[in-house]
Amino acid sequence: MTMLLPSLNFIGGKDMIKYLEELKLLNLPKGKFSIFGSGPLSVRELRENEDLDILVTHELWNKLAEQYPITTKKDRPDSIYIGHIQILKVDYKDWQPYIIDAKRLITDAEIIENFPFVKLKYLLDCKRLMDGEKHVKDIKLIQEYIDSQK
Numbered sequence: 644m645t646m647l648l649p650s651l652n653f654i655g656g657k658d659m660i661k662y663l664e665e666l667k668l669l670n671l672p673k674g675k676f677s678i679f680g681s682g683p684l685s686v687r688e689l690r691e692n693e694d695l696d697i698l699v700t701h702e703l704w705n706k707l708a709e710q711y712p713i714t715t716k717k718d719r720p721d722s723i724y725i726g727h728i729q730i731l732k733v734d735y736k737d738w739q740p741y742i743i744d745a746k747r748l749i750t751d752a753e754i755i756e757n758f759p760f761v762k763l764k765y766l767l768d769c770k771r772l773m774d775g776e777k778h779v780k781d782i783k784l785i786q787e788y789i790d791s792q793k
Contacts, residue, residue: 660685662695662727663758669725675703677752677759679731681781683766686755689784694727698748698761704732763789 660682678686680696699707704723707730711723723730733745752759767785770778 659688659691661692663756665726665728666695666697666758669728671697671699671703673759675700675749676730677749677761679748679761679766683753683760683763684781684784686758686760687763687788689788690781694729697728697730698733698745699730700733700746700749704730 666678676697676699678695679698680694681690681692682695684690685692707723711725714722714724716722720731733749748761748765749759751762751765753762754760763785767782767789770782770785
C-alpha cells in the first residue's frame with residue numbers, strides 16, 4: 644500500500660534534495676521505480692545527496708537499457724547513469740543479504756511531492772547490513788529521525 648505524506652514544503656526537504664527535476668524529465672512510469680540511497684534522507688533534510696539512486700523494475704530496466712549504456716564496475720551492481728541519476732535494477736542478484744524483498748521497496752514506497760521514496764524502515768534495514776562509515780552515520784540519522792517522529 645502506497646502512503647501519501649505531506650508535501651516537501653511541510654517536510655522541509657525541497658531545498659535540500661537535489662536532482663528531482665532531472666528525474667522528473669525522465670518521465671518514469673509511476674509504480675515502476677523508487678528513490679533509494681541518500682534520497683529518502685535528503686528529502687527529510689537529514690543529509691545532502693550527491694546524486695539520486697533509483698531502483699527500477701525489471702521491465703523498466705530493460706526499456707532504459709535500450710536507450711542508455713549500462714555501466715559495469717567490479718563488486719557493484721550494473722547501473723545506468725543519466726546525468727546525476729544512477730539507475731539500479733530491483734532484481735540485481737547480489738542485493739541479498741542487504742535487501743530481502745527488493746520489489747517491496749518500489750511497491751511500498753512513500754509518495755512525497757509526487758515522487759516515490761523507499762521507506763526509511765527498509766533503508767535502515769539495508770544500512771544495518773552494510774559496511775562503511777557512511778552507512779553507520781546514516782543509521783544514526785535514520786534512527787534519530789524515526790525516534791523523533793514517535
